Amino acid sequence: TGPPGFVALDCETVLDYAASRHNVASVLGGASTRNSWSAQEVGDGNINFVYIVTGASADKQVIVKQGLPFVRCVGESWPLTQERVRYEAEALVQAHKFCPSHVPEVYVYDTKMATIVMRYLEPPHIILRGGIIEGKVYPKLAEHVGEYMATTLYKSSALALGGAELRRARQAFGQNEDMCELTEQVIFTEPYGKADNNHWTSPQLDDIVSEIQSDASLKRAICSLKEKFMTNAQALLHGDLHTGSLMCTETTTFAIDHEFAFYGPMGFDIGAFLANLLLAFYSQSGWAKCNGEDRSKQRDWLLETFTETWSVFERRFLEQWNEQGVRCDCGGLSPQIMFGKEVPEALQSYQRSFMQKVWVDSLGFAGAKMIRRIIGIAHVADLDKIPDAEIRAQCERKALKCGRELMLNASALTPLSVVEMILACEQ
């Protein structure tokens, strides 16, 4: 299967493949050292194959990621076009250009082979979700993710680009058809009705799931969010920015796995990250009870990171906006003829209303992402791996309540009152 010229790689053929691409081979120590190379498949994701290729010495490594024409964890019975690899590659390249400290460099994108070769994020980088589950804290996380989101979202938006450039970029990028469709199904539809893919800790959560699935106001809220997802082409998003798409050390943070990238509402990325912080937050008492661990320090850090991420995002977004300043043409959202040469009160007033809308969107999408991770097709290990079902269900119930609040009352919540609400759901 796959298009002409496509061959699925394995741990042996990936070495020849790496040797055949000049700039990959040179990262690995040169093609002449090929015989000393080795590869390991580490794809822990559900969808693709990921190889770590180690070259002439232990510090010469690259990642080779290949997308097959089907969903990895299901097999050929769930086909998925390899177009997603182009979207991932283009989004990675653009995000690296905008924010090189938080996105790995791409060495090669190969359409025919549906393969991306990129920088290997060396140990001690690990997937953030794993670190959090182990009880680690990442003091720089809010600063880094806030910066990553502010930069990638601002720079790909109408604010930075103006209408004309935004339209060109959107048209050239395309629509990421398959991945958007998948999102519409698993986030915005199935959790709110009877679907074979749904599952939850049962019977403990049956009552609240049934409430959620029969709540007219929640259905209205999820449909509004779904329409926003479908129609609001505001910026080039990561599209799947959960804690499994971030690789961290205590001092560094990288976003990977942009295969769901599309032009959509900024709040969808922000909400994804915030939701995953909250899912981890509500899992704390579960891990504490099951393993007898003291999670209080991590608990505080997670809540602080929630608040701090938004505040870094907002500050850095506005800093970039103010730095760019007013535009001389009519294309942008800060034209000089309207606002004068400086950034005056009038522009500040628009900036506040802009950020407020992004805030409301972010909370709404966060709520939707929390709910789907507890009752939809794909759960998160933070909660799912809590061994005791009773204890797990208690955590999940709190998270469901919080998710519901976020979806229904986003526009009434402030950065202060949302924390109160989060804590109230924990009781």
Place this chain on the structure above:
Amino acid sequence: TGPPGFVALDCETVLDYAASRHNVASVLGGASTRNSWSAQEVGDGNINFVYIVTGASADKQVIVKQGLPFVRCVGESWPLTQERVRYEAEALVQAHKFCPSHVPEVYVYDTKMATIVMRYLEPPHIILRGGIIEGKVYPKLAEHVGEYMATTLYKSSALALGGAELRRARQAFGQNEDMCELTEQVIFTEPYGKADNNHWTSPQLDDIVSEIQSDASLKRAICSLKEKFMTNAQALLHGDLHTGSLMCTETTTFAIDHEFAFYGPMGFDIGAFLANLLLAFYSQSGWAKCNGEDRSKQRDWLLETFTETWSVFERRFLEQWNEQGVRCDCGGLSPQIMFGKEVPEALQSYQRSFMQKVWVDSLGFAGAKMIRRIIGIAHVADLDKIPDAEIRAQCERKALKCGRELMLNASALTPLSVVEMILACEQ
């Protein structure tokens, strides 16, 4: 100038052109009757050339519309790509398919010649704006325009198509680069600052124009609307649905001139039409005073048409939604697994919130369109042609006040209270 193979037509060569296209020739009585044909250029628009070609008998006629690579009323010094003709042709064809009673049939779209040949809307069809200025009333107008908008906007939206189909349609259609840029300039930017293109009845309006151009809340409102215009790809719009883009008799109504068509927010089309009704409404007392005409009947009709258009639009939009019913897949906004087989209370609640957002958008865009037609580059004859500057300025001031209210307070206005506000501005 123009691309290879492009020739600008004139009243002579347009006959040979018509004869050379089989299905055009046959509407005109067959190519063999070519010697009895004649043509007349009637383009009263600012941008393109429009020929009425009359064939073998007076009832055999077609319209040939050609777009030159520049703006007609300015000349080669304002270049404009001919891509707009493709957008116009595709939007016309789609709108005719969706709503054949209110859109002329296209016989030929010729890329190379940047030409559209379409049905001639025979007398007594005239441009609606002209009819209104003459004092005519059109009893079917609200019903027809409400139906046209409900049908074209519903059928090209995520509601009718689902996300996947909407994304395909959007990508295939493209972005109508030039025309969207023009709109951003003349509607969403220039009127709110000092721009050479701006002009108004001066000195009478100088005070209110200066208020408008220094009002921070209005700048915030126009920037929010501009961002919505740039990013909210909700449905395939006409893009320029003012009373100069409608041709009517007492019993028929057709939308023409889709060259600004793009995927945008539904409220932008609805607002354009509502704004032009209100501009006519506020011109009434001016015409009455200047010409001693009794305009009271037309005045009532315009206000009724304003109200009635929204109510027809809303009813017909929801009828189509309910008729289509729930979807078996996850692609749309009314999935069966979420709402059940019928259209229950939960879906109705979402429908109400959807229509409320379209309403608010429509009023906001209407306000912006009113303001730009009085202080921006392109005015409307309804007001502009009132001969006495004092009297004209009185009308324009009322319209500016109303436009400002609509932009600032859209979300607080209901179909009832908006009428009170419109009347209050008239005092």
